[in-house]
Amino acid sequence: MRSTKLYQYQLPVETGIILRQRRLKQREGFIVHLLDNGRSGWGEIAPLPEFSHESLADVEKELRHWLDIWQSGQSEHLDQYSPSVAFGLSCALAEIEQTLGEKGNYQTAPLCYGDPDELYAKLNQITGEKIAKIKVGLYEANRDGLIADMFLEAIPDLKLRLDANRSWTLEKAVQFASKIATNRKHRIQFIEEPCRTPELSRQFALENQLSIAWDESVREPNFLVKKEPNLTAIIIKPTLTGSIQKCINLIQQAHQQGIIAVISSSIESSLGLTQLARFAHQYTPNTLPGLDTLNLMQYQLLRPWQGSTLPLATLDSEFIWDI
Ligand SMILES: O=C(O)CCC(=O)C1=CC=C[C@@H](O)[C@@H]1C(=O)O
Numbered sequence: 001m002r003s004t005k006l007y008q009y010q011l012p013v014e015t016g017i018i019l020r021q022r023r024l025k026q027r028e029g030f031i032v033h034l035l036d037n038g039r040s041g042w043g044e045i046a047p048l049p050e051f052s053h054e055s056l057a058d059v060e061k062e063l064r065h066w067l068d069i070w071q072s073g074q075s076e077h078l079d080q081y082s083p084s085v086a087f088g089l090s091c092a093l094a095e096i097e098q099t100l101g102e103k104g105n106y107q108t109a110p111l112c113y114g115d116p117d118e119l120y121a122k123l124n125q126i127t128g129e130k131i132a133k134i135k136v137g138l139y140e141a142n143r144d145g146l147i148a149d150m151f152l153e154a155i156p157d158l159k160l161r162l163d164a165n166r167s168w169t170l171e172k173a174v175q176f177a178s179k180i181a182t183n184r185k186h187r188i189q190f191i192e193e194p195c196r197t198p199e200l201s202r203q204f205a206l207e208n209q210l211s212i213a214w215d216e217s218v219r220e221p222n223f224l225v226k227k228e229p230n231l232t233a234i235i236i237k238p239t240l241t242g243s244i245q246k247c248i249n250l251i252q253q254a255h256q257q258g259i260i261a262v263i264s265s266s267i268e269s270s271l272g273l274t275q276l277a278r279f280a281h282q283y284t285p286n287t288l289p290g291l292d293t294l295n296l297m298q299y300q301l302l303r304p305w306q307g308s309t310l311p312l313a314t315l316d317s318e319f320i321w322d323i
Pocket residue numbers: 018019020051109111133163165215264265266267289290291292293
């Protein structure tokens with residue numbers, strides 16, 4: 001016997017500089033609960049405005065369609081659906097099938113907003129590899145370079161991930177690079193999409209001996225994971241990519257070529273984020289995931305993130321209702 005429940009949620013969020021164009025005030029999405037012969041699975045489906053192509057209305061339609069089919073005992077290939085739908089449903093199914101391990105990787109690369117003291121405090125809580133992520137490309141490229149180099153100089157075992165979201169011209173990117181001491185460049189694990197086009201990013205990386213990672217590129221049609229000089233990682237945001245299986249394929253293609261795969265947040269609630277931490281633990285066990293986004297919210301949803309003190313909103317809270 002199969003049964004399903006569909007909920008909608010809305011949580012206050014302060015996305016700050018994480019989303020460049022739009023400061024989201026509310027994070028909205030759906031929660032599905034699947035029951036199959038006493039086994040239960042939950043999934044979060046939350047398209048990210050400005051990043052996802054599907055709207056909440058599209059998602060609701062797709063979900064209702066899939067839930068009907070599943071309840072009648074049939075199944076359909078998930079990647080025919082929008083990425084957020086495919087990811088959330090595949091999580092719920094993986095919980096039912098018990099293929100998503102319980103253990104999660106809750107040590108994630110802390111996001112730094114430019115305040116060194118805050119980063120020092122966060123890094124002090126880390127026991128393993130010290131890796132932090134800084135957004136760049138929002139202010140002067142020179143300033144970004146000085147700040148990154150200052151962190152690297154001050155914390156000798158620190159590695160940095162930087163994210164420019166394709167915002168630099170080649171000239172700006174070179175200005176940034178000129179501020180990084182040559183003997184510290186290798187401690188920049190990667191810069192995500194430094195320049196306006198992948199072609200310029202490649203040229204920049206090569207000419208300035210810096211490593212890069214693809215993030216936006218991974219979600220472009222016809223993207224292929226391919227080893228190239230100076231490319232150290234691909235960033236996988238499952239809510240923007242698709243089913244767990246689709247993400248596993250990308251991870252395997254990356255690992256086969258010696259490329260790091262970083263599982264990263266699309267600002268899901270703690271429900272989706274804890275599933276991402278479990279997914280990361282299982283499939284990218286040697287890599288710190290990019291999941292430091294829970295604190296953009298004032299509440300957790302249904303499931304607690306290990307170590308978080310944020311209050312937990314449950315099914316009877318004002319933030320979640322059934323539809
Ligand atoms: O990757 C991480 O460490 C955290 C997530 C993160 O940085 C992002 C999440 C969602 C939207 C983005 O602007 C941003 C990114 O560009 O990677």
